Amino acid sequence: MGVMSDNRVENADDGFARAVLASSPNAVVALDRDLSVLVWNPAAERLFGWTCDDMIGRRAPLVPEELVVEHNAVLERVRTGGPVSLRTKRLRSDGSLVDVGVDMSALRSEAGALLGYVSVYHSLENDSAARDRGARRARLVRRLTDVVGDINAELELSPVLDRIAGSLTELTGADAGGFVLIEDDRLRLVSTHGLPDRLWGATADLHTSLVGKLLRTGKTVLLETGDQTVLDDLIWSELPGLHTIALGVAAVGGRPYGALYALFAERKAGHIELELLELLAGHAGIALANAMAYQDAVRQRAHERAVVDASADGIAVLDGMGFVRQWNPAAEELTGVRADEVIGARPPFPLPAPGEKLTTQLPCGRWLDVVSAEINETAEIVVDFRDVTRAKELEEAKDLFLATTSHELRTPITVVQGFASTLDARWDKLSDVERRSAVRTIAERAQALGQLMDHLLLGARAGAEELKVQVESFDLGERVRAATLGMPVLSDRHRVEVDIPRDLPLVDGDALATDILLGQLLENAFKYSPDGGLIRVLAWAESDHVVLVVDDEGVGIAPDDRERVFERFVQADSGDRRRFGGVGLGLYIARSLARAQGGEVTAHSRPGGGTRMRFILGIAPAYIGSDTPNR
Structure with missing residues (x-):
C-alpha cells in the first residue's frame, strides 16, 4: 500500500471529522x-x-x-x-x-x-425525572440571579463573605456553610452560617484539607461523602451527623482565593447542589474581586488623605475651574483660612503655572513658596505651599548685613588709609605731636577693625554651634567690677552705678566668655542711650543661680522685638544701624555665650523707660544650699 501525501492525510482527517459530527x-x-x-x-x-x-x-x-x-x-x-x-x-x-x-x-x-x-x-424532554430536576434547578438558578445581585450590591469585604455563606445554605439546602481564605499553606475560616460563632478565625493546614485535595485535582468543585474521620477536621465536629461536604473554589484574578463549604447532616446533596455551588463559587470570585478592589481604593484614599493631613506643607486640591475641593490642616495654619471658608472658593493667593514656583506674600505678611501640578486624568490641580517667611527675612537680613558691614569696614579703613597716606607724603613736614596723633588715630581705628572681626568670627562660630567654653567656678562680681572700671569717665553724659554684694556666691561658667558677654551688654547700654542717663549694674543670688542686670535709660526695646534682637543681623529697628552702627551680631553672640555655659540672657523693658538686660548663671555647687543674699 502506498503512502499518502500530507495533503491527502489532512483531507482524510477533515473528512473523518465532518463524518463524526x-x-x-x-x-x-x-x-x-x-x-x-x-x-x-x-x-x-x-x-x-x-x-x-x-x-x-x-x-x-x-x-x-x-x-x-x-x-x-x-x-x-x-x-x-x-x-x-x-x-x-x-x-x-x-x-x-x-x-x-x-x-x-x-x-x-x-x-x-x-x-x-x-x-x-x-x-x-422525555425524561420526567430530569424535567422535575430541571424545574427545581431553574427555580434555584432564578434565585441565584437574585442572590448574585444582592452579593454584588455590597462592597465591604466582610459583609460580602457573610452574604456568600448565607446564600450557600439557601441555594444548596445545606445545613451549614462557611467560607475559608487560602493564606499561603493555611486555611482560615472567615465566615459561617449555621455554625457556632467561636469557629470564626479557626485555621487548618491547606495540604491535608479537602481544599488541598480539590486543588490537586485541578477541578473547581468536590463532593466528599464518608465517615467523619475523612471529613475536613476544620469544621466537621461542630455539626453533629455530618455526612457530606460539598466545596467549591472561588478564584480572584484567575488564582484560588478561598473556598465555599456546604455541610449536609439532615439532607442529601447531589449533582444539582454541586452545580449550584460551582456557579455560586464563580460569582463569589467576581464579588470578592470587586470588594477587594473597593477596599484597596478606600485604603489608598485613606492613606493619601493621612499623608496630606500630616504634611507640614499646605496642600490644596482644586477642580478644573480652579475652586478648592480639599484644604489640609497645614493650609489652614499657614493662611489662617479655615477649610469651610475656602472650600468651593478660590485659594487666597495667586497660583503659578504648573511646574513653576511662585513666591508670594499674604496680607498677614507671611511669605509662601507655591508650586502646582495638574492631574491629567481628572483635570484637577494639586497646589503645595510652604512658609518661607523666616528664609525671606534671613535673606533680607543678610543683604542688610553685607551692606552694613561694608559701611562699618569702610569708615575705619578710610581713616587709616587717609592718615597713613598723610604720614607717608608729609612725614618731614609734620611736627612730632601731629605724627603721634596720626599714629594714635590709626591704632584706634585698627583696634575697632579688630573688634569688628572678632564679632564676625564669634557670630560665625555661634551660628555653627562651635563656641568652645570651659566651665569652672569663678567670681562674677569681680568680673563685673573689672568690666565697669573706668567707665564713668568714658562719657560725660552717662553715670555708671555698680551694686554687687561682696558675698555674692561664685558661679559656674567660663570667665572669658562672660567678659565678652558683659562687654557687649555694657556697650549696648551706652550705644542705645545716646542722650545719656544712668547705667546701673546690679547682681544678686536667687535660688540656685545668680542674676545680673544692666539697666539703661535709653531708647528701649518694643515688646515684639525682645526676642528678635537676639537673632543674627537684627537690631531693634530697621533704622538702628544707620543711627547707632553695628552689624547686628552683639546680642546674638551674648546669648550664644550665655547658653554655651548653661546660662541665659533676656531683654526687658525698664520701668520708667529704657532697657533691662538680664543675665543668669548657675551658682557653683559648693554654694548651693548655703545662706546667700537675695534681692
Whole structure:
C-alpha cells in the first residue's frame, strides 16, 4: 500500500471529522472567543431548528435572558478551570424552550491558548425525572440571579463573605456553610452560617484539607461523602451527623482565593447542589474581586488623605475651574483660612503655572513658596505651599548685613588709609605731636577693625554651634567690677552705678566668655542711650543661680522685638544701624555665650523707660544650699 501525501492525510482527517459530527446524535456547537458559531452539526439543526447556514459566523440566540448570568458564570468556569456539565434550558428557533443537558469545555490550541468553547447538547424532554430536576434547578438558578445581585450590591469585604455563606445554605439546602481564605499553606475560616460563632478565625493546614485535595485535582468543585474521620477536621465536629461536604473554589484574578463549604447532616446533596455551588463559587470570585478592589481604593484614599493631613506643607486640591475641593490642616495654619471658608472658593493667593514656583506674600505678611501640578486624568490641580517667611527675612537680613558691614569696614579703613597716606607724603613736614596723633588715630581705628572681626568670627562660630567654653567656678562680681572700671569717665553724659554684694556666691561658667558677654551688654547700654542717663549694674543670688542686670535709660526695646534682637543681623529697628552702627551680631553672640555655659540672657523693658538686660548663671555647687543674699 502506498503512502499518502500530507495533503491527502489532512483531507482524510477533515473528512473523518465532518463524518463524526454529522453522525453524532448529540448537538455539537463550537464557538470562537467572541461567541460566534464555528461548528453547527445536523443534530444541532434538529434540536434547535436553525440551519448551519443560519448560524455560522453569528452569535447563537440559545440562552434565555433569565439564564444569561448563569451562562456567563459557566463560561468563566470553563475558561479558568475544566469542563462543566449542567442541565438547563435553551431556546428553539420557534421561541419555545427545550430542557437540555450540556457538557461544555474550552477549545484550545496545541500551545494551550484559548480559541473558544465547545458545547455538546442532548434533549431531556422525555425524561420526567430530569424535567422535575430541571424545574427545581431553574427555580434555584432564578434565585441565584437574585442572590448574585444582592452579593454584588455590597462592597465591604466582610459583609460580602457573610452574604456568600448565607446564600450557600439557601441555594444548596445545606445545613451549614462557611467560607475559608487560602493564606499561603493555611486555611482560615472567615465566615459561617449555621455554625457556632467561636469557629470564626479557626485555621487548618491547606495540604491535608479537602481544599488541598480539590486543588490537586485541578477541578473547581468536590463532593466528599464518608465517615467523619475523612471529613475536613476544620469544621466537621461542630455539626453533629455530618455526612457530606460539598466545596467549591472561588478564584480572584484567575488564582484560588478561598473556598465555599456546604455541610449536609439532615439532607442529601447531589449533582444539582454541586452545580449550584460551582456557579455560586464563580460569582463569589467576581464579588470578592470587586470588594477587594473597593477596599484597596478606600485604603489608598485613606492613606493619601493621612499623608496630606500630616504634611507640614499646605496642600490644596482644586477642580478644573480652579475652586478648592480639599484644604489640609497645614493650609489652614499657614493662611489662617479655615477649610469651610475656602472650600468651593478660590485659594487666597495667586497660583503659578504648573511646574513653576511662585513666591508670594499674604496680607498677614507671611511669605509662601507655591508650586502646582495638574492631574491629567481628572483635570484637577494639586497646589503645595510652604512658609518661607523666616528664609525671606534671613535673606533680607543678610543683604542688610553685607551692606552694613561694608559701611562699618569702610569708615575705619578710610581713616587709616587717609592718615597713613598723610604720614607717608608729609612725614618731614609734620611736627612730632601731629605724627603721634596720626599714629594714635590709626591704632584706634585698627583696634575697632579688630573688634569688628572678632564679632564676625564669634557670630560665625555661634551660628555653627562651635563656641568652645570651659566651665569652672569663678567670681562674677569681680568680673563685673573689672568690666565697669573706668567707665564713668568714658562719657560725660552717662553715670555708671555698680551694686554687687561682696558675698555674692561664685558661679559656674567660663570667665572669658562672660567678659565678652558683659562687654557687649555694657556697650549696648551706652550705644542705645545716646542722650545719656544712668547705667546701673546690679547682681544678686536667687535660688540656685545668680542674676545680673544692666539697666539703661535709653531708647528701649518694643515688646515684639525682645526676642528678635537676639537673632543674627537684627537690631531693634530697621533704622538702628544707620543711627547707632553695628552689624547686628552683639546680642546674638551674648546669648550664644550665655547658653554655651548653661546660662541665659533676656531683654526687658525698664520701668520708667529704657532697657533691662538680664543675665543668669548657675551658682557653683559648693554654694548651693548655703545662706546667700537675695534681692
